[in-house]
Amino acid sequence: MPTLKKLTIIWVLAALGLSFASQVSYDSWRRYSPGKIGVDYNVYIEPQPPSPAIARGLSFGANEALADWYWLTLIQYYGGGTPNGKYRKLAEMFDLVTELAPKFASVYETGLVILPGEGFADEAIALGAKGERNLPNSWQPPYYTGLVHHIYKKDYLAAAQAFDRAARSPDAPANAKYFAGIYYAEANSRQTAYLIFKNISESSDSELVRERATKYLGQLELMFFLEEVIDRFQARYNRLPTDLSELVRVDLLKSIPTNPLGRVLEINPQSGEVQEQKK
Amino acid sequence: MTTTLKALGGRLRGQIRLIWLIGLNTFKETIRDRILYLIVVFSIIVIAATLLAASVSLGQDVRVIKSFGLQAMLFLLLVITVFSGTQLIWREIERQTIYFILTKPVSREIWLLGKYLGLALTVTLVGLIMGTEFLILLKVKGVLELIPTIATICFILLESYLVIAISLFFSSFAAPLSSAIYTFLVVLVGHSSSTLWLISQKASPAIKYLLETIYYLFPNLEKFNLRNELIYGLTVDRAQLLAVLGYFVGYSLVLLLLALAAARRGEY
Numbered sequence: 001m002p003t004l005k006k007l008t009i010i011w012v013l014a015a016l017g018l019s020f021a022s023q024v025s026y027d028s029w030r031r032y033s034p035g036k037i038g039v040d041y042n043v044y045i046e047p048q049p050p051s052p053a054i055a056r057g058l059s060f061g062a063n064e065a066l067a068d069w070y071w072l073t074l075i076q077y078y079g080g081g082t083p084n085g086k087y088r089k090l091a092e093m094f095d096l097v098t099e100l101a102p103k104f105a106s107v108y109e110t111g112l113v114i115l116p117g118e119g120f121a122d123e124a125i126a127l128g129a130k131g132e133r134n135l136p137n138s139w140q141p142p143y144y145t146g147l148v149h150h151i152y153k154k155d156y157l158a159a160a161q162a163f164d165r166a167a168r169s170p171d172a173p174a175n176a177k178y179f180a181g182i183y184y185a186e187a188n189s190r191q192t193a194y195l196i197f198k199n200i201s202e203s204s205d206s207e208l209v210r211e212r213a214t215k216y217l218g219q220l221e222l223m224f225f226l227e228e229v230i231d232r233f234q235a236r237y238n239r240l241p242t243d244l245s246e247l248v249r250v251d252l253l254k255s256i257p258t259n260p261l262g263r264v265l266e267i268n269p270q271s272g273e274v275q276e277q278k279k
Numbered sequence: 280m281t282t283t284l285k286a287l288g289g290r291l292r293g294q295i296r297l298i299w300l301i302g303l304n305t306f307k308e309t310i311r312d313r314i315l316y317l318i319v320v321f322s323i324i325v326i327a328a329t330l331l332a333a334s335v336s337l338g339q340d341v342r343v344i345k346s347f348g349l350q351a352m353l354f355l356l357l358v359i360t361v362f363s364g365t366q367l368i369w370r371e372i373e374r375q376t377i378y379f380i381l382t383k384p385v386s387r388e389i390w391l392l393g394k395y396l397g398l399a400l401t402v403t404l405v406g407l408i409m410g411t412e413f414l415i416l417l418k419v420k421g422v423l424e425l426i427p428t429i430a431t432i433c434f435i436l437l438e439s440y441l442v443i444a445i446s447l448f449f450s451s452f453a454a455p456l457s458s459a460i461y462t463f464l465v466v467l468v469g470h471s472s473s474t475l476w477l478i479s480q481k482a483s484p485a486i487k488y489l490l491e492t493i494y495y496l497f498p499n500l501e502k503f504n505l506r507n508e509l510i511y512g513l514t515v516d517r518a519q520l521l522a523v524l525g526y527f528v529g530y531s532l533v534l535l536l537l538a539l540a541a542a543r544r545g546e547y
Contacts (some may be wrong), residue, residue: 056474057474060467060470060471061501061507065347065350068342072332072336104342106337106339129326235326238403
């Protein structure tokens with residue numbers, strides 16, 4: 001006949017076993033059962049961030065601590081692997097954290113690096129814009145936004161403008177101006193690019209940046225010079241030259257000057273402008 | 280004239296001594312509730328949890344330690360304040376010890392002020408223990424900015440003293456559970472003051488007037504919140520400190536005077 005004490009121990013062990021088994025079963029259901037519960041996405045593993053207004057209203061002054069809480073949740077979410085192919089709540093999480101802690105600089109940088117790769121390029125750009133508003137003296141938000149415009153949107157003018165804004169911050173790396181110049185050139189805002197490169201070549205602390213900017217400046221000057229010669233050709237023959245070597249053949253040039261950047265230049269057959277040969 | 284002044288001075292000294300004695304007694308009583316053990320164990324858990332959270336924060340460990348640590352400190356102090364503060368008066372009535380005290384030459388006002396002082400001493404001790412732990416943690420991490428951190432902790436203590444006054448005010452006329460709930464709600468409203476103000480500025484004139492009245496009527500506990508600023512390198516401004524101190528003194532006085540008035544009515 002078991003004593004009451006023994007019975008109690010047996011019951012406690014049984015109850016512990018039951019709670020453990022239920023926990024394991026619940027976890028398996030949460031993690032692996034989207035198909036079975038009839039949803040195309042497992043809402044049980046992804047965070048469900050509240051709207052920023054609600055979160056702010058209910059933070060009761062602990063908005064920075066709450067932002068940190070959601071920051072840790074975001075890291076766990078992103079670090080936990082993609083649930084069903086897409087981090088649906090990633091952009092919302094970045095938005096929420098930066099609404100709760102508008103001056104949390106590192107979140108903007110991380111968001112601008114991570115979000116575009118996960119299919120949130122527009123949200124990343126919006127995050128960058130928010131970062132520029134909330135941290136007006138920081139060069140990072142526009143700098144990283146510039147990269148997003150370049151890599152994910154192929155919008156070189158917007159990239160150039162973003163780098164230009166970054167370069168206005170006193171702590172900005174010297175290459176911000178340099179990048180602005182490159183992208184203005186890519187976007188064909190060559191006059192702006194010229195001014196920026198000129199400024200960099202005269203003012204940058206970095207010898208490498210100065211040297212590179214001078215070479216870009218040289219290429220732009222070469223392009224402007226060649227376009228003047230093309231104008232003279234057009235005035236004489238009433239058509240565009242077929243290529244740059246024709247300018248030499250008709251004696252408008254003795255030879256084609258060397259491009260300091262070493263890139264091959266060509267004439268755009270539509271506009272007559274000189275451009276870098278597409279690779 | 281001089282004799283009258285001397286007599287008055289002597290009486291005042293006597294009353295201050297009485298307040299001190301009751302305060303000391305209340306302090307011992309609350310400490311005897313094993314509050315300190317609980318706090319020490321809990322704060323060790325909080326520090327461990329904070330360090331763990333900081334370690335997975337992608338290089339934001341200092342930020343997380345500061346925000347979680349200070350928030351936990353405020354939370355713990357408020358828990359002690361709300362629960363002890365609302366129990367203090369009730370317990371004396373329940374055990375009927377208040378009648379024993381009031382038969383002595385001790386007025387209800389002195390007794391209530393003593394209670395306030397006693398709980399303030401407990402909160403100060405607990406705040407000092409947790410504050411020291413926090414300072415050591417930051418020092419070990421090599422990120423201690425001494426003056427701003429001490430100012431932030433002092434403001435947390437000031438807020439707790441104000442909440443003691445709130446809880447004593449409520450418990451001077453309400454049952455312990457009700458006064459704990461009222462105090463808790465007032466603390467929540469007090470920390471939503473900026474939201475309240477923002478909503479009032481967008482509301483229709485009548486609602487705006489109502490919300491602004493609530494804004495000025497309820498304690499603005501966000502004034503004591505330097506916790507958010509400490510994360511971004513707080514610079515302590517003397518004018519701000521004085522304004523907050525003035526607010527603390529003014530608002531606490533109002534609450535204590537109202538609580539004293541309730542005590543004088545002799546509802547217990």
